[in-house]
Amino acid sequence: MNTLLFYDFSGLALLAIGLHGLIRSSHPLRKILAANLMTSGVFLIMISGARGTGQTMIDPVPHAMVLTGIVVSVSTTAVALVLVCLVQETTNRALLWQKRKREKWGRTDG
Amino acid sequence: MGLLHNLGTVCILLGIPFFISGTIGLLRFPDIYTRLHALTKADNVGLGFVVLGLSLQADGWHTVARLLLIWLLVLIASSASCHLVARAALRKKIEPWSRP
Amino acid sequence: MSWQYSSAALFLLLAIVAGLGRILRGPTAADSMLAAQLFGTCGVAILLLLARGLEWEVLQDIALVFALLAALAAVAFALRTWGGTER
Amino acid sequence: MMDAMGIFDMVLALALPWLGWRLLASPDLFRAMVLFISLGLLMALTWVRLQAPDVALAEAAIGAGLTGALFLSALRRLERLSEAERRLAFAGKREEEDEIPPERHRRAKPVAYGLALLLLAVFVLLLAWSLAQTPAGGGLGPAVGEQLGQSGVRSEVTAVLLNFRGYDTLLEVMVLFLAALGVWSLTRVRLPLQDEEPGPVLATLVRLLAPLMIMVAGYLVWIGGSRAGGAFQGGAVLAAAGVLLLLANVTVVRQIPAALLRWGLALGPLLFLLTAVVCVAAGGNLLEYPPQRAGAWILLIESASAVSIGVTLAALYAGGRPPEPPAQDRGGEQGPGRDADADAGGRQ
Known part of the structure; x- marks a missing residue:
């Protein structure tokens, strides 16, 4: 029994959970976290598919692609965080949707 | 598989209870300051034992040097972060726990 | 891989997973942060054990990077997230 | 019969999605971020188990170190900005429950x-479908192994990254450059949101760790030719050194002239583009190095990209372009930024 097969399912689960979180959460930081989860899931599936079975060699191409992917995802995360901070600074709220009452409250707060 | 190898295995296995007790301390201790003890002391001793055991089994001096460097780095990092977290907690006026 | 390395690594992983409970429960933010710190130390130990068990020296480099960057998150936490304002 | 490593795999593979689930379900944003940092750590262990040391190295530097600092600082900035938001984020219940979306x-x-x-x-x-289509025998593994002799390096992943699929890496460095450009065109760096002095322990820590990090970054770039390591890992560790210096608010970092930073950002992409142009001009394909000097070319490009990646990631952490030199509009008088600098200098 190849226990490394677990990681494929783990990656799929992470992808699904990330997708769910991306839709469900209202706070943009949480959305960014969810998107990061999705990328982790995709990377996991890719690397898991790249491993050699038995005597065959490991495929280095997906490794290289995931490596670039990690760096790109951290830079997009950083840009997204800066954008969220800017959005909050200009609109004085971070949540994407809010009750009326809360909005009024937010305005007096600023 | 000489004496040194077996001694190294004993050291590695000795280190594991320290990690486990560190985790138990993290889970069971009553407040942040006591939990700091559990983490920074027990875990670093555990890592020390593991490093010692692996050094006894190492092939060459450069492996030993690298292992020791890693341990030293973890010691520095955990002591400094322990200090910073404890100071931040004190500034937040979190009362240290005392026996009721 | 001989049994002592793999079983030691397994116990350390279980210690990490048990420590997750403190992150979830931890009454203050610092408790959660501390648990993450614990994972750093355990992770270094696991990597060193696997490096020896699999005869794979590269893993020591990874452990080195772990050890170097272990303090970063804690420093960011203590200075930025938690420092300053009294409530 | 499963051995200890089998159980190890199972625990790890179960822990990853569970952690992801708890992370998104956690009511507290801060706790979610700490869980995310732990997830990065477990991911690094997973890469090790899946025999991807290069990826593990990058994840150890980025997932466990940099991303955590990024998120924690952003959370702080958001919290500072609005008290109401703080109450939302730390109220102890889900903001989704609190907030009813419009119709x-x-x-x-x-x-x-x-x-x-x-x-x-x-x-x-x-x-x-793609798994069914993949021929047995490790995908492109054997092909890379055959051509490895011509690549100028001994590490397969580095050969793929900088030689066989060099244009991928070229574009990736450009993406990083664009990210930095985007952030720099949006905002300036604020004075750090930090209202207590770092203290002697932190100063010592920085003095010990920052040079070591820079050294390890160099080591990783150098070792990348023969085994795990390379520009990304080196750059990430370099960026971690930058972030540590920014966190500790060391005076030296803020006195780096902006022009130098700009050149640091542009160094990697420029050199990469130059190489590509030279390669095409010499009659080859894009980024087709002469085989006998490929190793030297790769090392040169890798070092330049590592510096650029390090500067870019640290700049992304800082979250904006460097502040204006305060002496200009005040006619020689010291501006507020200057004062803060002098304060920081006096403390140390």
């Missing part, structure tokens, strides 16, 4: 879920 959002949700499910199903089908 159109509520109607949009099933649609979104339907689309997402469709997407996921398509993805799974594609995955199964």
Whole structure:
């Protein structure tokens, strides 16, 4: 029994959970976290598919692609965080949707 | 598989209870300051034992040097972060726990 | 891989997973942060054990990077997230 | 019969999605971020188990170190900005429960879920199809192994990254450059949100760790030719050194002239582009190095990209372009930034 097969399912689960979180959460930081989860899931599936079975060699191409992917995802995360901070600074709220009452409250707060 | 190898295995296995007790301390201790003890002391001793055991089994001096460097780095990092977290907690006026 | 390395690594992983409970429960933010710190130390130990068990020296480099960057998150936490304002 | 490593795999593979689930379900944003940092750590262990040391090295530097600092500082900035938001984020209940979306959002949700499910199903089908299509024998592994002798390096991943698929890496460095450009065109760096002095322990820590990090970054770039390591890992560790210096608010970092930073950002992409142009001009393909000097070219490009990646990631952490030199509009008088600098200098 190849226990490394677990990681494929783990990656799929992470992808699904990330997708769910991306839709469900209202706070943009949480959305960014969810998107990061999705990328982790995709990377996991890719690397898991790249491993050699038995005597065959490991495929280095997906490794290289995931490596670039990690760096790109951290830079997009950083840009997204800066954008969220800017959005909050200009609109004085971070949540994407809010009750009326809360909005009024937010305005007096600023 | 000489004496040194077996001694190294004993050291590695000795280190594991320290990690486990560190985790138990993290889970069971009553407040942040006591939990700091559990983490920074027990875990670093555990890592020390593991490093010692692996050094006894190492092939060459450069492996030993690298292992020791890693341990030293973890010691520095955990002591400094322990200090910073404890100071931040004190500034937040979190009362240290005392026996009721 | 001989049994002592793999079983030691397994116990350390279980210690990490048990420590997750403190992150979830931890009454203050610092408790959660501390648990993450614990994972750093355990992770270094696991990597060193696997490096020896699999005869794979590269893993020591990874452990080195772990050890170097272990303090970063804690420093960011203590200075930025938690420092300053009294409530 | 499963041995200890089998159980190890199982625990790890179960812990990853569980952690992801708890992370998104956690009511507290801060706790979610700490869980995310732990997830990065477990991911690094997973890469090790899947025999991807290069990826593990990058994840150890980025997932466990940099991303954590990024998120924690952003959370702080958001919290500072609005007390109401703080109450939302730390109220101890889900903000989704607290906040009822307007009608159109509520109607949009099933649609979104339907689309997402469709997407996921398509993805799974594609995955199964591609797995079925992949010929047995490790995909491109043997092909890379055959050509490795010509690449100028001994590490397969580095050969793929900088030689066989060099244009990928070229574009990736450009993406980083664009990210930095985007952030720099949006905002300036604020004075750090930090109202207590770092203290002697932190100063000592920085003095010990920062040079070591820079040294390890160099080591990783150098060792990348023969085994795990390379520009990304080196750059990430370099960026960690930068972040540590920014956190500790060391005076030296803020006195780096902006022009030098700009050149640091541009160094990697420029050199990469120059190489590509030279290679095409010499009659070869894009980034087709002469085989006998490929090793030297790769090392040169890798060092330049490592510096650029380090500067870029640290600049992204700082979150804006460097502040204006304060002496200009005040006619020689010291501005507020200057004062803060002098304060920081006096403390140390």
